Amino acid sequence: MRDVAIIGVGMNKWGELWEKSMRDIYVEAALLAIEDAGVDHIDSMYVGCMTSGLFVGQEHLGSLMADYLNVTPIPATRIESACASGGVALRHGFIEVGSGMSDIVLVGGVEKMCDVGGGEATYALSTAADQEYECYQGVTFPGLYALMAHRHMHLHGTTQEQLAHVAVKNHDHGSMNPLAQYPFKVTLEQVLSSVMIADPLRILDCSPITDGAAAAILCPLEMAKKFTKKPVVQIIGSGQATDTIALHTREDMSWLGATARAAEVAYKMAGVGPDDLDLVEAHDCFTIAEICVIEALGLVDRGQGGKAAESGLTALGGKIPVNVSGGLKAKGHPVGATGVAQVVEMVEQLRGEVGERQVEGARVGLTQTMGGTGGSTAVHIFRRV
Numbered sequence: 052m053r054d055v056a057i058i059g060v061g062m063n064k065w066g067e068l069w070e071k072s073m074r075d076i077y078v079e080a081a082l083l084a085i086e087d088a089g090v091d092h093i094d095s096m097y098v099g100c101m102t103s104g105l106f107v108g109q110e111h112l113g114s115l116m117a118d119y120l121n122v123t124p125i126p127a128t129r130i131e132s133a134c135a136s137g138g139v140a141l142r143h144g145f146i147e148v149g150s151g152m153s154d155i156v157l158v159g160g161v162e163k164m165c166d167v168g169g170g171e172a173t174y175a176l177s178t179a180a181d182q183e184y185e186c187y188q189g190v191t192f193p194g195l196y197a198l199m200a201h202r203h204m205h206l207h208g209t210t211q212e213q214l215a216h217v218a219v220k221n222h223d224h225g226s227m228n229p230l231a232q233y234p235f236k237v238t239l240e241q242v243l244s245s246v247m248i249a250d251p252l253r254i255l256d257c258s259p260i261t262d263g264a265a266a267a268i269l270c271p272l273e274m275a276k277k278f279t280k281k282p283v284v285q286i287i288g289s290g291q292a293t294d295t296i297a298l299h300t301r302e303d304m305s306w307l308g309a310t311a312r313a314a315e316v317a318y319k320m321a322g323v324g325p326d327d328l329d330l331v332e333a334h335d336c337f338t339i340a341e342i343c344v345i346e347a348l349g350l351v352d353r354g355q356g357g358k359a360a361e362s363g364l365t366a367l368g369g370k371i372p373v374n375v376s377g378g379l380k381a382k383g384h385p386v387g388a389t390g391v392a393q394v395v396e397m398v399e400q401l402r403g404e405v406g407e408r409q410v411e412g413a414r415v416g417l418t419q420t421m422g423g424t425g426g427s428t429a430v431h432i433f434r435r436v
Contacts, residue, residue, distance in 0.1 A: 052149040052150065053148065053149050053150075053151060053271045053272070053273070054149075054271065054272035054273070054285060055145050055148045055149050055269055055270070055271065055272060055285065055286045056269070056270055056271070056272040056274075056275040056283050056284060056285050056286070056436075057267050057268065057269055057284045057285075057286065057394065057398050057433075058087075058088040058089070058090070058268050058269075058270055058275050058278050058279045058281075058283065059084045059085060059086070059087035059088025059089070059090070059267065059268035059278075059279070060083075060084050060087055060265075060266065060267045060268075060394065060395040060398045060399065061079075061080045061081065061082065061083025061084035061085075061086070061087055061265065061266045061267075061395070062080055062083070062230055062263070062264070062265040062266070062392055062395045063076060063079050063080050063083070063230070063263060063264060063265075064229070064230050064263075065230060065231065065232045065261050065262065065263035065382060065383035065385065065392075066232040066261065066262065066263070066383065067165045067261075067262060068163070068165070068262035068263070069165070069166075071262070072107075072163070073103060073106075073107050073109060073161060073162075073163035074115060074116065074119045076161055076163060076262060076263060076264040077098065077116050077119075077120075077159055077161040077264045077266075078116070078119050078120050079264065080159060080161070080264035080265050080266040080388075081096075081116075081120055081157060081159050081264075081266045082120075083266065084157065084159075084266035084267055084268050085157070085266075085268060087268070087279075087281075088155075088268035088270075088278055088279060089278045089279050090155050090268060090270075090278055092122075092155065093122055093125060093155045093156065093157045093268070094125060094153035094154055094155050094156060095125055095126045095127070095128075095144075095147055095152075095153040095155075095156045095157070096113075096116070096117060096120075096122065096125065096126075096127045096128075096156065096157040096158070096159065097127075097128050097129075097130055097140040097141075097143050097144050097156070097157070097158050097159070098112045098113060098116050098127065098128070098129045098130065098140065098159055098160070098161065098387075099129075099130050099131075099136035099137035099138075099139065099140035099141075099158070099159065099160035099161070099387045099388065099390060099391060100112055100129055100130075100131065100136055100160065100161055100162060100387035101131060101132075101133055101134060101136050101162060101179065101386040101387045101422075102131075102162075102175050102176075102178060102386075102387075103161075103162070103163070103387075105167075105171070105174070105175035105178070106162065106163055106164050106166065106167060106172070106175055107163050107166055110129075111129075112129040112161075113126075113127035113128050113129050114127065116159070116161075122157075128143070130143060131387075132422045132427045132429070133179035133386070133422025133423050133426070133427060134179065134334065134336065134384070134386045134387075134389060134390075134420060134421060134422045134423070135334075135390060135420045135421050135422035135427045135428060135429050136160060136386065136387040136390065136422070137158075137160030137265070137387055137388055137389055137390025137391040137392070137393075137394075137420060138291075138389075138390030138391075138393070138418065138419075138420035138428075138429030138430075138431065139291060139390070139427070139429050140158050140159070140160060140390070140391065141158050141267065141286075141289075141390060141391060141394060141429070141431060142289050142291055142429055142431070143158075144156040144157075144158035144267075144269045145269065145286050145289050145431075146289075148269045148270060148271060154270055154271060154274065155268065155269070155270050156268070156269045156270070157266060157267075157268055157269075158266065158267050158268075158269060158391060158394075159264060159265065159266035159267075159388075159391060160264060160265055160266075160385075160387045160388035160389065160390060160391035160392070161263070161264040161385065161387055161388050162261070162262070162263070162264075162385035162386050162387040162388055163262050163385070164260045164261055164262060164385055164386070165260055165261070165262050169260075172260050173191055176191075176192055176386070177191055177192065179192075179422055179423040179426075180192065180195065180296065180297075180423055180424070181296045181297035184297050184299070185297055185298070185299075191249070192336070192337075192423075192424075193248045193249035193252055193257060193337070194249045195298050195424050196249070196252060196336070196337040196339055196340060196424065197248075197249035197250060197251065197252050197339075198298060198304060199298070199304050199305050199339055199340075199343065199424065200214065200251050200252060200305075200337075200339040201250075201251065202303070202304050202305040203305040203339060203342065203343065203354075203356075203357070204251070206303075206305060206354065207305075207353075207354035207355075207357065208354075208357075209342065209354075209356070209357035210357065211243065211251045212239065212243065212361070213342070213357035213358065213360065213361050214251065214252070214256055214338040214339060214342070214357070215239050215242035215243050215253075215255070215256070215338070216239065216360040216361045217256075217335065217338035217341050217342065217360045217380070218237060218242045218255050218256055218338050218380055219236075219237055219238065219239055219242060219360075220360045220365065220366050220373075220374075221335060221341075221374050221377055221378040221380040221381050222235065222236050222237045222377065222380065222381045223236050223366070223367075224366075224367060224374060224375045224376065224377045224378070224381065224408060225376070225377020225378070225380070225381025225382055226377075226381070227377075227406070227407050227408040228376055228377045228381070228382060228408065230382070231376070231377045231381050231382040231383065232259055232261050232263075232381070232382060232383030233259065233377075233380075233381045233382075233383070234377070234381065235381075237255055241255065242255040242256065252337055252338070252339070256337055256338040256339070257336075257337055257380075258335065258336045258337065258378075258379040258380050258383070258384040259383055259384060260384075261383035261384050261385040262385055263383055263385035263388050263392070264385070264388050264391075265388045265391040265392035265394070265395050266391060266395075267391060267394050267395065267398070269286075272285055272436070281402055282401065282402045282403070282435055282436075283435070283436050284397070284398045284401045284402065284433050284434070284435055284436070285433065285434050285435075285436045286431055286432070286433055287320070287321040287322070287323070287432050287433065287434045288316075288317035288318060288319075288320040288321030288323070288430075288431065288432035289316075289317055289320060289429075289430070289431050289432075290312070290313035290314060290315065290316030290317035290318075290320070290428075290429070290430040290431075291313055291316075291427070291428065291429045291430075292308075292309040292310070292312035292313040292316070292427075292428050293309050293426060293427050293428075294307070294308050294309035294425055294426050294427075294428075295426065296423060296426040298424050304424075305343060306343070306346075306347065306353070307343050307344060307346075307347040307421070307425040307428070308347075308425075309421065309425050309426065309427065309428040310343075310344055310347035310348065310419060310421060310425060310428045310430070311347040311348075311349075312428075313419070313428045313429060313430040314347065314348045314349065314417075314419070314430045316430075317417070317430040317431060317432050318349075318432070320432075321432040321434075323415060323432060324349070325348060325349040325350050325371075327415055328350075328371060328415055328416060328417050328432075329371075329372075329410055329412065329413040329414055329415050329416055330371070330372045330373070330375060330397075330400060330410045330413055330416045330417075331345070331348065331350065331371060331372070331373045331374075331416065331417045331418070331419070332373075332374060332375075332376060332378070332393035332396055332397055332416070332417075332418045332419070333345060333348070333373050333374060333378070333418075333419050334379065334389070334419055334420045334421045335374055335378040335379050335380050336379050336384060338380070340421075341356070341360070341365075341373065341374065341378070342356035342357050342359070342360075343356060343425075344356075344419055344421075345359060345365065345373060348417065348419060348430075350365075350371050350373070351364070359373075367408060367410065372410050375396070375400065375405075375408050375410060376392070376393070376396040376408075389420055390418070390420035390429060393418040393419075393420060394418055394431070394433075397416045397418055397433050398433070400413050400416060401413055401414065401416060401433060401434070401435040402435070413435075414434060414435045415432070415433070415434050415435075416432070416433050417430065417431065417432050417433070418430070418431050418433070
């Protein structure tokens with residue numbers, strides 16, 4: 052298998068993009084990545100998207116995006132794995148380049164979520180849960196993650212204040228990201244006094260509804276310097292795993308087994324472990340999610356995730372900075388694009404290009420994104436070469 056590099060990335064400003072269509076958003080990010088890479092063609096492309104049919108009434112995204120990017124007749128494929136769609140799209144691009152099937156592959160992610168009302172958005176997102184055994188009973192994702200939070204609190208003594216510290220940290224990071232949907236700081240008091248959504252999760256524990264896209268250009272490592280003079284970032288590990296879709300069928304609903312398995316595979320491929328990482332972009336759709344994810348990744352011991360943000364361990368300048376981009380919490384969460392946006396942040400961090408939120412000396416990083424309550428997970432590890 053060939054070594055694979057990322058030679059270009061692109062992302063637009065995220066938020067409520069009323070004036071742009073889904074195709075506009077995707078093509079904008081893709082063109083930024085193509086320009087950044089310095090390539091004059093692509094051989095293949097993947098589009099990570101969760102549920103465009105429900106958000107904007109549009110399927111068949113491979114054809115649509117290739118058409119409007121003006122790259123037909125290359126193969127173009129839409130990838131769906133709920134909120135992990137972008138991360139799984141990256142894995143498919145990695146495999147395609149690594150196998151020798153293609154040399155230059157565009158991996159993008161997109162979602163246009165703000166053109167529907169709150170109830171319609173809630174329904175669209177709920178399709179990532181078990182329709183018969185969870186959604187039919189009236190549960191939503193805030194409710195499911197609230198169950199995870201209560202279980203974590205019961206088993207490990209995690210507190211609501213520790214959840215709030217995750218939000219404070221990620222908004223602090225996001226305040227330095229000009230592309231973030233909510234680039235402002237929040238205080239612990241603001242989080243703890245914000246409106247309750249699903250006990251113990253308050254509105255400032257939850258990621259927003261977002262329009263946005265992100266893209267990356269992959270090629271064989273041996274060809275990278277032909278296209279770019281920028282520092283080259285190599286994908287050195289890739290893992291994907293699944294778990295039961297329904298939360299109640301897991302042995303411990305506060306443990307993300309698929310994330311732990313995907314990380315194990317990625318660490319083994321990369322030849323590194325948690326202690327070798329300089330930074331992590333993790334799936335913090337809710338504050339409890341980041342707590343559970345960093346435990347499953349082995350960044351902290353099981354049950355200690357709640358203390359990590361509270362102690363500063365996962366803040367910029369801490370031992371292992373997590374979500375320096377602002378994470379889903381502040382940067383936004385256009386679900387199909389999230390996994391690719393994590394890659395954009397990682398590449399720019401490893402190149403040393405992000406200014407005041409730069410992790411000093413960063414050379415090795417990990418991204419993790421997951422669908423639903425962790426029913427699918429993709430983990431990738433990157434190294435500056």
